[in-house]
Amino acid sequence: MNAKQKGLLCGVSLLLLLSSVACGTATKRRPAGPSGAAAELKHCLQLSAQKKQTEAVNCLEAYKSRYPDSEAAAEADLLIADSYFRKKDYLLAAESYNDFIKEYPHDPKLDYAYYKAAQSYFRDTPKAIGRDQQYLDLAAQNLSLLIDAFPSSPYYKLARQFAMQVRTKQAKKDFSIAKFYYNFKEYRACVPRFAEIVDKYGGTVYDPPSFYYSIVAYKKLKEKEKARGALNLFEQRYPKSRWLRRARGLLSNKN
Numbered sequence: 001m002n003a004k005q006k007g008l009l010c011g012v013s014l015l016l017l018l019s020s021v022a023c024g025t026a027t028k029r030r031p032a033g034p035s036g037a038a039a040e041l042k043h044c045l046q047l048s049a050q051k052k053q054t055e056a057v058n059c060l061e062a063y064k065s066r067y068p069d070s071e072a073a074a075e076a077d078l079l080i081a082d083s084y085f086r087k088k089d090y091l092l093a094a095e096s097y098n099d100f101i102k103e104y105p106h107d108p109k110l111d112y113a114y115y116k117a118a119q120s121y122f123r124d125t126p127k128a129i130g131r132d133q134q135y136l137d138l139a140a141q142n143l144s145l146l147i148d149a150f151p152s153s154p155y156y157k158l159a160r161q162f163a164m165q166v167r168t169k170q171a172k173k174d175f176s177i178a179k180f181y182y183n184f185k186e187y188r189a190c191v192p193r194f195a196e197i198v199d200k201y202g203g204t205v206y207d208p209p210s211f212y213y214s215i216v217a218y219k220k221l222k223e224k225e226k227a228r229g230a231l232n233l234f235e236q237r238y239p240k241s242r243w244l245r246r247a248r249g250l251l252s253n254k255n
Contacts, residue, residue: 037063037072044079053087074104078113085120094120094138111153114146118159122166133173140166164203171201175210187217198233208234208243215247227251 044059057080064076081096097117101110121139143163150156178193194210194217201207211234218227231251234244 037066041072041075044076048079048083048086053083056083074100074107077103078109081113081116085116088123090120090124091135093117094124094135098142111146111150111155114142114150115155115159115162118142118146118162118166122162125169133170136166136170136173140170167201168204168206171197171204171206174201175206178210179213182213182217185220187220191217191221202237208238208241211238212243212247215250219250224251 041063044056044063047053047059048056060076060080060083064073064080077096077100081093081100084090084093084096087093094117097113097120100107100113101117104110107113118139121135121142125133125135125139140163143159143166146153146155146159147163153159174193174197178190178197181187181190181193191214194214197204197206197210198214211230215227215230215234218224218230228251231247234241234247238244
């Protein structure tokens with residue numbers, strides 16, 4: 001082998017050596033794939049479990065940015081909403097769940113997102129009935145969508161029970177307004193409000209008294225036919241109600 005051939009062989013060997021080192025370095029720096037993603041996600045979840053919700057959200061945002069076009073991104077978005085919920089930042093949680101619903105309309109966890117959005121809106125509603133109750137309607141909407149679209153969901157039964165709780169609170173607010181007009185003898189103003197409670201929130205505890213006060217108001221307005229019509233409907237829906245007995249007494253022949 002002459003000197004020229006030896007030089008060429010040494011050059012090739014050097015290139016192979018450098019390539020091997022570079023590949024080895026790249027292998028060490030490359031994310032570990034699925035196992036690496038799982039480890040990152042586990043770390044984020046540990047932060048959430050430790051009630052470090054702000055750190056958990058930051059961790060999940062970083063996790064999502066590393067896997068933007070995978071199922072991991074959807075999972076991260078839902079976990080971010082969960083972190084806001086655990087942090088009791090309910091309005092931001094509700095918005096995050098609704099963003100998830102819009103972004104991933106075919107995700108298998110869509111029913112869960114609807115349910116948690118409803119919970120978030122409900123928990124952000126003030127307990128005092130005299131204060132703004134605007135988020136009750138949004139809670140009801142999310143529950144209605146879940147009930148209509150996911151009859152086989154594990155959250156279906158919970159959603160129906162929760163929907164009654166939401167409707168009862170909505171009815172309570174409207175009943176307080178109707179009763180306010182009734183107490184001030186504004187019978188023409190209170191009647192449609194009591195009727196709306198019966199129509200919109202049927203089945204709640206505010207149904208029977210709404211029927212009763214409607215009948216009283218009709219009698220005060222000397223609209224006996226309407227009072228009789230309300231009584232007939234009352235009898236069909238709540239034949240055993242104590243409020244019904246009182247209403248019957250009002251419209252007896254002696255009265």
